[in-house]
Amino acid sequence: MDRPTLILDADDTLWENNIFYGEATDAFVERMAREGFDPVEARDTFGRVEWGRVPLVGYAVQEFNQQDKVDRSGLAPYFEAVHVVPEKGPEVLRDLIARYGLEPRRTWMVGSSPRPDINPALAVGVGAVYIPYAVPWAYEEAPIADPDRVITLQCFPDLLDLFPEPEEAE
Numbered sequence: 001m002d003r004p005t006l007i008l009d010a011d012d013t014l015w016e017n018n019i020f021y022g023e024a025t026d027a028f029v030e031r032m033a034r035e036g037f038d039p040v041e042a043r044d045t046f047g048r049v050e051w052g053r054v055p056l057v058g059y060a061v062q063e064f065n066q067q068d069k070v071d072r073s074g075l076a077p078y079f080e081a082v083h084v085v086p087e088k089g090p091e092v093l094r095d096l097i098a099r100y101g102l103e104p105r106r107t108w109m110v111g112s113s114p115r116p117d118i119n120p121a122l123a124v125g126v127g128a129v130y131i132p133y134a135v136p137w138a139y140e141e142a143p144i145a146d147p148d149r150v151i152t153l154q155c156f157p158d159l160l161d162l163f164p165e166p167e168e169a170e
């Protein structure tokens, strides 16, 4: 059996991320409340600024330094390639399919979020494996375009059952 190609999302799939963002947001709102601002308004404003930035600067690669997270994780040797992109979408997947000559029916996008991971996979015709994160980032939440074509797993290690090593497959 030919090996499948797995394209893995990183934040909230390979490592936790949004839980820390949520904690920082809560700390900011508490601070604003201590300064006399309405906490609900502070949280709403924070969210509006956050959502307004993404279409303008993507996920701000420089600021969040995704490559540094990869380096610190120690996971890079387990991948044939690592790509840091401003924002994931169908075009990014099409580029990867073309660059590596991937066969869509043997290629799977694995991710934590419908908007940047699952729906782009469905759009370009590769497999989609959804591993929901307990604390999703609101910006990345969206209805799944075609749930019947999506495999949902409870946790990351379940990938081992879905994609067994070749010698274990028979």
Ligand SMILES: [Mg+2]
Binding pocket: 009, 010, 011, 012, 013, 111, 112, 113
């Ligand atoms: Mg993610």
